[in-house]
Amino acid sequence: MCYGTAMSRSQRLLDLVQVLRLHRRAVTGAVLAEELGVSLRTLYRDVETLRAQGAPIDGEAGVGYVLRPGFMLPPLMFSEEEIEALVLGSRWVSERADGMLGKAARNVLAKINAVLPDDLKANIEASGLLIGPGDPVPVGDAKLATIRQAIRSENIIQIAYADENGANTHRAIWPFALAFYDRVRVVVGWCELRGGYRHFRTDRITALYVAPKRYPRRRAALLKEWRTVRGIPDQY
Template sequence: MSRAERLLALMQVLRRQRQPARGMGLAAELGISLRTLYRDIASLRAQGAHIDGEPGIGYVLRPGFLLPPLMFSAEEIEALVLGSRWVADRADSSLGDAARNALAKIGAVLPADLRHELDSSALLVGPGTPMAVGDAELRRIRQAIRMERKLDIHYRDLQDKLSVRTIWPFALGFFEQARVIAAWCESRQAFRHFRTDRIVSLQVCDTRYPRRRQALMQDWRQIEGIPMQ
């Protein structure tokens, strides 16, 4: 691993930490000596990285620092390309355009050799099932989630029974055969899941739901037994 790759890897490890990371643990994860780790931390600090801590206590990276120039490993570039191609093919057109634009912005600031890896990636997304709901609906659902707005929906269940619900959407799952909203349902007073292809109509409300999206997500994960990421 080159020095630039090593510094990038150290930055990535520090970004993942929620608590101060001990030097021995960082060195072991990176496969380097403790002396090399201390030298790399000093190098990052000299380049402007706000890394708090000292030997024996642990290290924390404050947000807001990028290594210039922007660097990725070959596998990270493949992940970006594959993910962007999947979004472009499986999400609504607005989100697909955003994925392509983000990839173009990344490519514009990559060094020439890494830009070639980006442009020549051989990872492809195969044909998939057409979206089970239209472009406009998915955009409005994403907007409601982003703005923490309630949704009024007319929903047809598996028994073809139609109901009117007011829900607090906090997540949208993209599965191969379906798109599913995770939400708190006011009428059921519980978390429920709604397939977007069974929504007959929807309206984004002006009213924000009373809890933060992150808090709803955390409670939902605990109830469903889904590990925190």
């Protein structure tokens, strides 16, 4: 790491905490300064700043430093890149998801903004990462809050569904995922009628009822099995 003039002090302190965590034994200030790309004087000053904020850093200049386990710095949990990712993702959700999820995304940004140091807070307020105009909210988004709740609670949902040809069927499905595309939303679930994994566009669900009965398998197991069947990597 090598810090330019634009690098915030909060970012530098966060990186120091992360570097200390990588070293299980005491490491000299010279080694830390080299890894962080700062002067030894700056390193010593930053160590004292972290100690003043409650960081349990043992050691001293000329001997070495070690960070005892379990220390967290809530206001410094995010790097500048991570903050940009959170801002961009939250803005996308606020513009593209259903109303309740959009409101939650805006609340997330407000909560993050409330605990960040001033220099990182300015990054949120002046972020140049914008979400471009998209299509109108897709038909079927009014059902998303209900579907998301059913996924969280692992409840069976009963739906009336019209396929691409307009043919209607009634299904009982075990919903475990919800995919957001620009123009459609898709529920992924195990279909009792077909005895397999199926995908259902929310704009084709004409009626929806959440049954009080939970489905017999855990959501995580269904998701893992579906990914294996579809050949989808775990990060998606």
